[in-house]
Amino acid sequence: DSGVTQTPKHLITATGQRVTLRCSPRSGDLSVYWYQQSLDQGLQFLIQYYNGEERAKGNILERFSAQQFPDLHSELNLSSLELGDSALYFCASSAEGRIYNEQFFGPGTRLTVL
Amino acid sequence: KNEVEQSPQNLTAQEGEFITINCSYSVGISALHWLQQHPGGGIVSLFMLSSGKKKHGRLIATINIQEKHSSLHITASHPRDSAVYICAGKTGNQFYFGTGTSLTVIP
Numbered sequence: 001d002s003g004v005t006q007t008p009k010h011l012i013t014a015t016g017q018r019v020t021l022r023c024s025p026r027s028g029d030l031s032v033y034w035y036q037q038s039l040d041q042g043l044q045f046l047i048q049y050y051n052g053e054e055r056a057k058g059n060i061l062e063r064f065s066a067q068q069f070p071d072l073h074s075e076l077n078l079s080s081l082e083l084g085d086s087a088l089y090f091c092a093s094s095a096e097g098r099i100y101n102e103q104f105f106g107p108g109t110r111l112t113v114l
Numbered sequence: 115k116n117e118v119e120q121s122p123q124n125l126t127a128q129e130g131e132f133i134t135i136n137c138s139y140s141v142g143i144s145a146l147h148w149l150q151q152h153p154g155g156g157i158v159s160l161f162m163l164s165s166g167k168k169k170h171g172r173l174i175a176t177i178n179i180q181e182k183h184s185s186l187h188i189t190a191s192h193p194r195d196s197a198v199y200i201c202a203g204k205t206g207n208q209f210y211f212g213t214g215t216s217l218t219v220i221p
Contacts, residue, residue: 002158042200042211042212042213042214043149043200043202043211044211045202045208045209045211048207055207056206056207056208057207058208058209088155090157092157092159101162102159102162103147103159103162104159105149105156105157105158105159107155107156108155108156108157110155
């Protein structure tokens, strides 16, 4: 158990809908990272937050947004969902925002868009 | 073309064998991350390294920044090592992921 929790575990929704994925980092970790893993694209880095502020942005679509709250949990919002958004979404946390910090991954949320 | 290439894509080994998985990258990176993804989907971070060598139990990771190459070695492989191993290069604030090496260790 990494100490990172993600809810929900599974999510099934329809095209055009909006969903929110939630991540609670390990106790004391200030950084949260979001990743998408799809069958055709593999793992992709979406976005990183550090202590409430956006730190780095990867291949995140404009339809997606994220935030990190004062209690350090983070939410990833996906809107106007398309079939291609079906994927596993992982969050990870690390103690700081520095590049050498090890990341601890949550169990993932499996999103299915029908 | 992927910025990060892994080889081999698939690997089958007998229990006890020494295993090497390679990762080459074309972008300049500041650190490299080795991840293990279990059949159930969970991801575990194995190593984050920027130079030299790191060892944890039966796992050893090496990196040569100048040659843009990293290797993950597993000594005395065991069926529980069966998983997908993914390397990821970090450059600036971006991560570039390899497509993974699927390892199966047969008893």
